[in-house]
Amino acid sequence: xxxxxxxxxxxxxxxxxxxxxxxxxxxxxxxxxxxxxxxxxxxxxxxxxxxxxxxxxxxxxxx
Numbered sequence: 001x002x003x004x005x006x007x008x009x010x011x012x013x014x015x016x017x018x019x020x021x022x023x024x025x026x027x028x029x030x031x032x033x034x035x036x037x038x039x040x041x042x043x044x045x046x047x048x049x050x051x052x053x054x055x056x057x058x059x060x061x062x063x
Contacts, residue, residue: 018030033046033047033057
């Protein structure tokens with residue numbers, strides 16, 4: 001018998017696992033413009049998409 005609601009207790013997923021699951025299950029993408037796995041052109045695409053959808057970054061975050 002379980003004494004806690006589904007999703008509570010047990011092992012906590014890493015941030016990377018949450019992002020991976022979000023992509024695979026819901027088609028949602030969470031990526032940092034500073035992710036070292038991306039090439040410069042890929043980072044630029046991410047930046048441009050972010051600006052188009054949400055506006056410019058504050059300088060304190062990236063700059």
